[in-house]
Amino acid sequence: MxxxxxxxxxxxxxxAEQSASEGSxxxxxxxxxxxxxxxxxxxxxxxxxxxxxxxxxxxxxQSQDNAQQQDGKAENEEDAATDVAKKTQSAVQVIVGTLTxxxxxxxxxxxxxxxxIKDFFTLLVKLSLVIAATIVxxxxxxxxxxxxxxxxxxxxxxxxxxxPIVVKATAVLISVVTDVVVVILAWxxxxxxxxxxxxxxxxxxxxxxxxxxxxxxxxxxxxxxRAIFAGRxxxxxxxxxxxxxxxxxxxxxxxLVSLVGYGVLFVVPLVSNQLSESLGxxxxxxxxxxxxxxxFTVVARNRQKVKDGLNALARxxxxxxxQVTLGVLAKCWHWLAFAYFLVMxxxxxxxxxxxxxxxxxxxxxxxxxxxxxxxxxxxxxxxLDNGVKVPAAISLRLSTFEQRLNQFVPMFxxxxxxxxxxxxxxxxxxxxxxxxxxxWLASSAGxxxxxxxxxxxxxxxxxxxFWMTLASWIEHRLDPEQGGGEPSAREKTLLTIxxxxxAIVIIIMTLMIVLSEIGIDIGPLxxxxxxxxxxxxxxxxxxxxxxxxxxxxxxxxAINAGDIVTVGGLTGTAEKLTIRSLGxxxxxxxxxxxxxxxxxxVSNYMREFAYHVGEYGVAYREDxxxxxxxxxxxxxxxxxxxxxxxxxxxDELEVHGVTALADSSVNIRVRIKTLPGNQWAxxxxxxxxxxxxxxxxxxxxxFPHLTLYFGEDKQGNAPAMPLKMLNDVKMxxxxxxxxxxxxxxxxxxxxxxxxxxxxxxxxxxEKGDFDDGE
Numbered sequence: 001m002x003x004x005x006x007x008x009x010x011x012x013x014x015x016a017e018q019s020a021s022e023g024s025x026x027x028x029x030x031x032x033x034x035x036x037x038x039x040x041x042x043x044x045x046x047x048x049x050x051x052x053x054x055x056x057x058x059x060x061x062q063s064q065d066n067a068q069q070q071d072g073k074a075e076n077e078e079d080a081a082t083d084v085a086k087k088t089q090s091a092v093q094v095i096v097g098t099l100t101x102x103x104x105x106x107x108x109x110x111x112x113x114x115x116x117i118k119d120f121f122t123l124l125v126k127l128s129l130v131i132a133a134t135i136v137x138x139x140x141x142x143x144x145x146x147x148x149x150x151x152x153x154x155x156x157x158x159x160x161x162x163x164p165i166v167v168k169a170t171a172v173l174i175s176v177v178t179d180v181v182v183v184i185l186a187w188x189x190x191x192x193x194x195x196x197x198x199x200x201x202x203x204x205x206x207x208x209x210x211x212x213x214x215x216x217x218x219x220x221x222x223x224x225x226r227a228i229f230a231g232r233x234x235x236x237x238x239x240x241x242x243x244x245x246x247x248x249x250x251x252x253x254x255x256l257v258s259l260v261g262y263g264v265l266f267v268v269p270l271v272s273n274q275l276s277e278s279l280g281x282x283x284x285x286x287x288x289x290x291x292x293x294x295x296f297t298v299v300a301r302n303r304q305k306v307k308d309g310l311n312a313l314a315r316x317x318x319x320x321x322x323q324v325t326l327g328v329l330a331k332c333w334h335w336l337a338f339a340y341f342l343v344m345x346x347x348x349x350x351x352x353x354x355x356x357x358x359x360x361x362x363x364x365x366x367x368x369x370x371x372x373x374x375x376x377x378x379x380x381x382x383x384l385d386n387g388v389k390v391p392a393a394i395s396l397r398l399s400t401f402e403q404r405l406n407q408f409v410p411m412f413x414x415x416x417x418x419x420x421x422x423x424x425x426x427x428x429x430x431x432x433x434x435x436x437x438x439x440w441l442a443s444s445a446g447x448x449x450x451x452x453x454x455x456x457x458x459x460x461x462x463x464x465x466f467w468m469t470l471a472s473w474i475e476h477r478l479d480p481e482q483g484g485g486e487p488s489a490r491e492k493t494l495l496t497i498x499x500x501x502x503a504i505v506i507i508i509m510t511l512m513i514v515l516s517e518i519g520i521d522i523g524p525l526x527x528x529x530x531x532x533x534x535x536x537x538x539x540x541x542x543x544x545x546x547x548x549x550x551x552x553x554x555x556x557x558a559i560n561a562g563d564i565v566t567v568g569g570l571t572g573t574a575e576k577l578t579i580r581s582l583g584x585x586x587x588x589x590x591x592x593x594x595x596x597x598x599x600x601x602v603s604n605y606m607r608e609f610a611y612h613v614g615e616y617g618v619a620y621r622e623d624x625x626x627x628x629x630x631x632x633x634x635x636x637x638x639x640x641x642x643x644x645x646x647x648x649x650x651d652e653l654e655v656h657g658v659t660a661l662a663d664s665s666v667n668i669r670v671r672i673k674t675l676p677g678n679q680w681a682x683x684x685x686x687x688x689x690x691x692x693x694x695x696x697x698x699x700x701x702x703f704p705h706l707t708l709y710f711g712e713d714k715q716g717n718a719p720a721m722p723l724k725m726l727n728d729v730k731m732x733x734x735x736x737x738x739x740x741x742x743x744x745x746x747x748x749x750x751x752x753x754x755x756x757x758x759x760x761x762x763x764x765x766e767k768g769d770f771d772d773g774e
Contacts, residue, residue: 134190156235218261263287365431373424546580549596566603612683617665
């Protein structure tokens with residue numbers, strides 16, 4: 001102790017020296033004294049080496065712990081991969097052990113070495129009174145509840161003035177509450193009999209309490225089955241099936257629940273506690289084998305019926321994912337049922353005390369997830385599949401908004417149904433321990449995934465709503481009946497181009513934002529798009545020229561939709577204008593797409609006013625002044641036509657006079673001022689009238705002539721034309737052959753294809769027609 005004192009003092013002073021600066025001289029002196037003493041120095045060295053060994057040991061233990069953790073993780077992964085095999089092995093071992101131990105247990109029971117059979121039967125007598133009282137009370141209350149069930153069924157069947165879903169939900173809730181009250185009253189009746197009439201007053205035995213609690217749990221679960229299938233009440237049934245089918249499956253599941261519930265939760269503990277644990281295990285084995293065999297038999301018998309029913313539901317479903325799910329389920333439902341009942345049997349054999357609650361919770365969570373999913377999908381169908389009605393104020397300003405919205409509703413409905421289906425599948429997998437959904441949702445990955453999905457859906461919904469609103473507004477402006485009058489051609493063209501350009505911008509922006517939300521860096525994409533755009537700019541200069549020329553054409557208002565134009569040597573009606581091309585339909589109906597880069601000149605016939613320019617030739621012998629008078633008379637008759645008069649802007653005929661002395665005619669030009677687009681109809685009618693007036697006045701409209709001139713003598717007399725008739729017989733025959741045709745003409749018969757000209761009507765005057773020759 002005297003030797004260790006200086007060592008401890010030296011170590012303390014060493015530590016104090018590192019943490020404080022006051023009294024440093026004394027500390028240095030003390031450390032020098034410790035080091036100068038051989039014994040103290042050796043003690044200090046040993047203590048420092050001991051501290052070093054402890055640090056190395058701690059590091060070694062930490063390494064061993066890390067290795068054990070890694071081994072534990074590997075074992076967990078191995079357990080997850082071989083869980084089914086190990087459970088099967090354990091179940092087989094339990095079955096063999098139960099069968100081998102049951103003989104000795106029966107021998108002990110007969111020989112009297114086990115617990116007294118007399119006490120067991122005495123217990124059964126007292127217990128039977130409680131059981132009988134509970135069951136009798138339950139069956140006496142059922143007819144009273146049956147009256148309420150009928151009332152609820154009638155209410156659900158005759159929903160007048162109220163939405164049927166709300167009425168049916170209320171009726172089902174009333175029936176479920178009534179059924180639960182009946183079970184609770186029967187349970188209370190059993191407790192009353194046990195407290196007042198069986199055993200000691202005010203005391204309930206463990207076996208009696210066990211039965212009553214099992215009765216409450218099992219019957220409440222059967223209440224859920226009755227609410228789902230409703231074998232006697234068609235209007236209250238939650239599943240779409242016939243009454244016979246509902247009663248069949250309700251009876252099967254109720255029997256299976258009663259067998260497993262009362263057998264495993266009540267009979268097995270009773271036998272184990274009152275007789276022997278081996279007999280309890282044997283009883284558990286028998287009950288489980290009977291339940292699994294019964295379930296396998298029912299599933300095998302109804303395999304094809306259920307398959308046909310699921311296929312029928314798949315054909316009726318209007319959601320593709322639901323159709324696929326039901327189709328796959330129809331093919332493999334019996335294997336899933338076999339696996340479920342096999343796992344249930346193995347779990348009840350391996351862990352009879354704890355397996356049933358976990359299995360029951362997993363089953364309830366699965367059924368509840370499927371039921372809620374079906375209810376939500378039905379609600380979505382009810383709200384969205386029949387379309388959406390928008391308020392009248394919105395329809396007044398955006399007449400096509402409701403129609404466009406209902407075009408997006410089916411797709412939106414499918415997305416919602418898909419989300420619900422994924423959530424149902426996730427809940428089912430979580431119920432059976434395949435995935436731990438709450439833990440994953442609470443993790444950073446789950447939170448990030450949900451946040452991304454919600455953000456993407458919100459972005460898509462907002463972009464769709466914005467596009468529907470904008471497109472509806474444009475359609476409203478273009479509608480002459482609702483948009484405040486007939487829009488101008490300029491407005492039609494600009495709004496159409498603006499709609500197309502906005503659609504492209506919305507698509508690109510939405511795509512970029514969605515890619516950014518899901519974690520894709522759009523910086524390289526934008527840089528690549530810039531490089532690609534530069535390459536396209538060099539490689540597709542015509543495209544760039546198309547766009548630039550199109551922009552300037554629209555800025556200068558050179559072409560609007562509906563205009564009659566001549567572009568690139570083609571004349572027609574401009575039907576479609578984009579930022580890079582013009583859609584033109586010519587007189588023959590051919591549709592031409594003309595890129596703006598090939599447009600050098602635009603001739604528009606639809607600006608402010610137009611002229612019909614007519615140049616009429618007459619013979620040299622005619623008086624030109626008289627011809628002008630007849631042209632004016634034809635114009636006055638044209639003005640007398642009220643329908644065409646509205647298209648003529650000037651009441652005076654512009655006569656330009658004689659414009660040419662041609663080879664065989666004297667040409668006189670006139671001009672008529674008309675509304676743009678009507679010059680061709682006015683010109684056709686005026687030409688018809690000019691021909692009629694000139695013919696009536698005997699004014700010759702020349703056509704190509706051939707004049708044979710034989711000369712004349714000095715006195716101006718022309719000699720007679722020498723004619724010599726050759727082949728008179730041939731000419732006579734030809735004349736005879738021509739006689740029938742002349743006879744037909746004289747008799748009034750028209751040759752094929754000849755048309756009557758009793759009443760000539762002026763040519764059509766549809767707005768926008770044109771002549772190719774103009």
